[in-house]
Amino acid sequence: MRNTIGSEGKFRRPSPGPVDRVLIIGSWAKAQITIENIKRTSGAEVFAYTEIRNPGILRLADEYRLGSLSEPSGMVDYARSISADLVIVTTAGPLSLGVVNALEEVGIPVFGPTRGAARLESDKSFARELLRKHLPAAVPEFRVFREVEAAVAYAESLDWRVAVKPTGLTEGLGVKVYGDQLGGGPEVANYIERVLQKRIYGSGMVIVEERLEGEEFTIQSLVDGLDLIVTPAVQDFKRLLPGDRGPNTASMGSYATAGSLLPFLEPKDYEQARGIIRKTLEAFQIETGCECRGFLYGQFMLTRKGLKLIEYNFRPGDPEWLNTMAVMKDSVLEVITGLMNGNLREPEFENKASVCRYLVPPAYPREMNQILDVSFDEDKIRRLGASVYYSCGRDTAGRLNVGSERGIALVATGETIARAREKVEQANELVEGDFHCRDDIGSEEQIALIMEHVRGIRR
Numbered sequence: 001m002r003n004t005i006g007s008e009g010k011f012r013r014p015s016p017g018p019v020d021r022v023l024i025i026g027s028w029a030k031a032q033i034t035i036e037n038i039k040r041t042s043g044a045e046v047f048a049y050t051e052i053r054n055p056g057i058l059r060l061a062d063e064y065r066l067g068s069l070s071e072p073s074g075m076v077d078y079a080r081s082i083s084a085d086l087v088i089v090t091t092a093g094p095l096s097l098g099v100v101n102a103l104e105e106v107g108i109p110v111f112g113p114t115r116g117a118a119r120l121e122s123d124k125s126f127a128r129e130l131l132r133k134h135l136p137a138a139v140p141e142f143r144v145f146r147e148v149e150a151a152v153a154y155a156e157s158l159d160w161r162v163a164v165k166p167t168g169l170t171e172g173l174g175v176k177v178y179g180d181q182l183g184g185g186p187e188v189a190n191y192i193e194r195v196l197q198k199r200i201y202g203s204g205m206v207i208v209e210e211r212l213e214g215e216e217f218t219i220q221s222l223v224d225g226l227d228l229i230v231t232p233a234v235q236d237f238k239r240l241l242p243g244d245r246g247p248n249t250a251s252m253g254s255y256a257t258a259g260s261l262l263p264f265l266e267p268k269d270y271e272q273a274r275g276i277i278r279k280t281l282e283a284f285q286i287e288t289g290c291e292c293r294g295f296l297y298g299q300f301m302l303t304r305k306g307l308k309l310i311e312y313n314f315r316p317g318d319p320e321w322l323n324t325m326a327v328m329k330d331s332v333l334e335v336i337t338g339l340m341n342g343n344l345r346e347p348e349f350e351n352k353a354s355v356c357r358y359l360v361p362p363a364y365p366r367e368m369n370q371i372l373d374v375s376f377d378e379d380k381i382r383r384l385g386a387s388v389y390y391s392c393g394r395d396t397a398g399r400l401n402v403g404s405e406r407g408i409a410l411v412a413t414g415e416t417i418a419r420a421r422e423k424v425e426q427a428n429e430l431v432e433g434d435f436h437c438r439d440d441i442g443s444e445e446q447i448a449l450i451m452e453h454v455r456g457i458r459r
Contacts, residue, residue, distance in 0.1 A: 013104060013109075013291070013293065014104055014107055014108070014109045015340040015341050016085055016086045016109040016337050016340060016341070017085070018085065019044055019085040019086045019333060019337055020043075020044055020045060020085055021044065021047065021082060021083060021084050021085050021086075022044050022045070022046055022084065022085065022086045022087070022088060022333060023046075023047045023048070023078070023079050023082065023084040023086070023087045023088070024038075024046060024047070024048050024049070024057075024061075024087075024088050024090060025048075025049045025050075025069070025075055025087060025088070025089045025090060025091065025094060025099070026048075026049075026050065026069075026089070026090035026091040027050045027051045027052045027054055027057070027069065027091065027393070027405075028054070028090075028091065028318055028390070028391040028405055029056070029318055029319070029322060029389035029390055029391045029409050030090050030091075030315075030317070030318045030321040030322065031050070031054070031057055031090045031091070032054060032057050032060065032389050032390060033321065033322055033325045033389055034090060034316070034321075034325065034332060035048060035057060035060045035061060036056075036325075037325050037328065037331065037332045037333075038331065038332060038333045039060055041330065041331030041332075041333070041334070042331045042333050042334065044333060045062045045063075046060070046061055046062055047061060047062060047063050047064065047065075047078075047082050047084065048060075048061035048063075048064040048065075049064070049065050049067060049069075049074075049075050049078050049079075050064060050065075050066060050067075051066070051067065051068060051069045052066075052392070052393030052401075052403060053066070053393040053394045053395075054390045054392070054393050055390050055393075055394055056388070056389055056390045057390075063082065065078045069091060069093050069094050070093060070094075072094060072097055072098060072099040072102040072103075073102070075087075075094060075099050075102075075103070076099070076102045076103055076106060076108075079103060079108050080106060080108070084108055085109070086108075086109050086110070086111065086333075086336075086337065087103055087108055087109070087110045087111070087112070088110075088111045088112070088333075088336065089110065089111070089112035089294070089315065090295070090315055090316050090321075091315055092118070092121055092122065092169055092313065092314070092315050093169065095112055095113055095115070095118040095121075095122070095294075095314060095315065096115065096118050096119075096122035096169060097115070098114070098115035099112070100112045100113060100114045100115070100118075100294075101114050101115055109340065110293075111293065111294055111295075111336050111340065112293065112294040112295075112314075112315070113292055113293060113294045113296075113314045114290070114293075116288060116290055117284065117288075117290065117292045117293070117294070117314065118314050120280070120284070120292070120296070120312045120314050121169070121311075121312055121313045121314040121315070122168060122169050122314075123167055123168070124165055124166075124167045124168075124207055124311065125144040125167045125205055125207055127311070127312055128142055128144070128207060128209075129144070130280070130283055130284065130287060131280065131283070131309060133283070133287075134280075134282075134283035134286070135279055135280070135283070135309075137306060138276050138308060138309045139209075139308065139309060140209045140210045140212050140305075140308055141158070141209060141210045142207055142208065142209030142210070143207075143208055143209075144167070144205055144206070144207050145192075145196070145205065145207075145208060146196065146204060146205050147196070148192060148193050148197065151192045151196065151206055151208050152188075152192055152193075154208050155185075155188050155189070155192065155208050156185065158208075158210055158211075160178050160184065160185040160188050161178050161179070161210065161211045162177075162178050162188060162208050162209060162210060162211055163176070163177045163178070163207075163208075163209050163210075163211055163212070164176050164177075164182070164188060164191050164192055164195065164206060164207075165206065165207040165208075165209070166195050166205075166206060166207075167205045167206065167207060175248070176191050176248075177211055178211050180248070181247065181248060192206055192208065212301050212303050212305075212308055212310070213303060213304075214301040214302045214303035214304070214457055215264060215301065215302045215450060215453055215454050215457065216235065216236075216299060216300065216301045216302075216310065217233050217234065217235045217262055217265065217299075217300055217301075217302075218233065218234045218235070218236060218297055218298070218317055218320045219231070219233050219234075219270070219273045219274065219277070219297065219298055219300065220234070220295065220296075220297035220316065220317055220320055220321065220324060221274075221277055221295070221296050221297060221298075222294075222295060222296075222335065222336065222339055223277075223281060223292050223293060223294065223295075223296050223339075224291070224292075224293045224339045224340055225281070225285075225291040225292070225293070226278070226281055226282065226285070226291075227339055227342070227344050228274075228277065228278055228281065229335065229339060229344070229346060229347065230260075230274050230277070231324045231328075231347075231349075232256055232257075232259065232260045232261075232323075232324065232327070232349060233256065233260060233261060233262050233265055233270060233273075234254050234255070234256045234262075234317070234320040234323045234324065235254060235255060235256070235262055235450075236251045236253065236254035236317070236319055236320055237251065237252050237253055237438065237441055238250070238251050238252065239252070239438075240364075240365065240436075240438070241438065242438055242439065242440040243440065247365060247366070248365070249360075249364065249365045249406070250318070250365075250405065250406055251318065251319050251358065251406075252357070252358050252360070252437070252438040252441065253319060253355070253356045253357040253358050253409075253437075253438060253441040253442075254319045254320055254322075254323055254355075254356045254441065255323070255353070255354065255355045255356070255417055255420070255421075255441055255442040256323040256324070256327075256353060256354050257353045257417060258350075258351045258352050258415070258416075259351065263417075263447055263450070263451060264302075264450055264451050264453075264454040265302075269302065269307060272307050273298060273300050273307060276298065276300075276307070276309055277296065277298055280298075280312070281296075292314075293340070294314055294315070295314065295315050295316045295321075296312060296313075296314050297312070297313050297316070297317050297320065298310075298311075298312055299311050299312075299313070302454060302457055303457065304457055318391065319356040319358065319409055319411075322354075322356045322389055322409055322411050323354040323355075323356055323411070324349075326354045326387075326411050326412075326413050327349045327350040327352050327354055327413055328347055328348075328349055328350075329347070329348045329349060329350055330347040330348055332347070335347045350413065352413040352414060352415060352420070353413065353414055353415070353416055353417040353419070353420045354411065354412065354413045354414075354420050355411070355412055355414075355417060355420040355421045355423075355424050355441065355442040356409050356410070356411045356424075356441075357409070357410045357424050357428065357437055357438065357439070357441055358406050358407055358408070358409050358410075358437065358438075359372070359374065359407050359408050359409075359410065359428070359431060359435045359436070359437045360372070360402070360406045360407040360436050360437070361373075361402060361407065361434075361435065361436070362434055362435065362436050364402070364406060364407070364436065368402070368403070368404055369401065369402070369403055369404070370401075370402055371395075371399050371400065371401055371402075372392055372399075372400040372401075372402055372407045372408065372433075372435060373399070373400075373433045373434045373435075374400065374407075374408070374431050374432065374433030374434070374435050375431075375432050375433055376388070376430050376431040376432065377430065380430055381410070381427045381430055384412075384423055384426045384427050384430075385412055385413075385414075385423045386410055386411065386412040386423045386424055386426070386427035387410075387411050387412070388408055388409070388410060388411075388427075389408065389409040389411060390409075391405040391406050391407060391408070391409065392405055392406070392407055392408065407435065408431075410424050410427045410428060410431075411424070412424045412427065417442045417447070418442075418444065420442065421441075421442040421443065424442075425439075
């Protein structure tokens with residue numbers, strides 16, 4: 001067992017011994033695919049604490065408990081009742097509420113950030129200020145405001161070409177950008193006013209920063225202190241409609257190529273992103289005296305001004321984690337326990353591409369808490385070489401209720417992006433009902449446009 005500097009400086013963080021019983025906290029597709037990997041690659045019993053009746057999680061887990069993810073005491077009680085050797089947290093809400101602190105106070109090892117470290121996701125102003133001090137070239141021009149007039153004046157000084165970000169957790173839907181979700185100065189000013197006066201997403205502060213233009217990608221990592229494992233880059237697509245049109249969503253899908261890079265990335269881009277993540281971990285230690293642990297992923301953008309960090313999330317990405325786990329050959333449980341015990345071992349990945357496509361209710365994201373009225377045969381989809389992962393739960397009538405999430409993800413791998421996408425297309429044809437999906441993700445046309453865009457950025 002290895003101990004490190006204590007969370008919030010109060011006690012030493014426990015690391016696991018042999019793990020025979022592991023608890024996964026989370027309700028969505030990323031929790032399901034994590035459980036699936038552990039069941040396939042280890043002999044551990046897997047328990048789940050979930051807020052909804054996710055069909056995939058309930059089918060895979062040896063045992064589960066339904067409970068609120070906003071009450072850490074319930075998660076602690078369940079972990080103690082099953083004598084969990086390790087808890088893995090896959091969702092942001094409990095982390096910001098201090099579930100890791102609560103579990104570690106009773107001696108249960110957890111792979112996840114303490115409340116203080118979770119601020120890298122839950123408090124965008126903290127993350128931005130940390131990087132401005134230690135990695136100024138990685139962040140755009142920005143300021144943090146509590147007063148409407150000052151925030152609006154700053155946005156106007158940038159000719160309204162800004163991104164407006166509530167500082168708290170927004171489930172991927174709170175950031176609005178000039179020229180995309182905001183049509184002009186009056187709309188920018190109005191959204192700033194709504195965030196501050198109506199405390200949108202519970203935030204009493206807002207970040208106003210220069211609008212970045214470029215191509216986005218994600219690199220996910222597993223961290224413990226300054227030990228760092230990075231996984232292959234993934235590109236996800238948040239806009240509702242093909243051609244990156246329409247409103248933002250939590251994501252409509254994603255793709256990854258064989259190997260670590262994407263078609264438009266160069267090795268230096270990947271290494272620079274890895275360096276930004278590592279320097280962030282170092283900066284966090286310097287400023288707080290504490291260490292980070294858990295899934296940390298950075299969303300980056302290639303711009304004419306260089307590589308910029310859009311934001312951090314301190315949990316697996318959805319859908320990006322689906323792409324990563326679809327090609328991971330090793331047990332994620334063994335990777336995590338090794339990392340936590342100081343036995344750093346890079347996981348091995350299949351040399352395959354992957355494509356993920358979400359099927360969502362027709363009114364998403366305009367209306368949430370919708371029924372996804374679809375039917376399909378999972379066994380037939382599996383025989384095509386694709387898999388179904390649920391970011392929704394079944395209600396008492398057996399219907400798929402998406403709640404605050406999206407619906408179902410179709411995921412497939414292949415020697416090429418085109419082959420993986422072909423399997424997703426075939427699986428999609430087996431789904432009957434009323435739904436919306438974005439069918440251009442991973443297409444040759446989409447990738448050609450991205451490559452052309454990046455060539456212009458690099459010139």
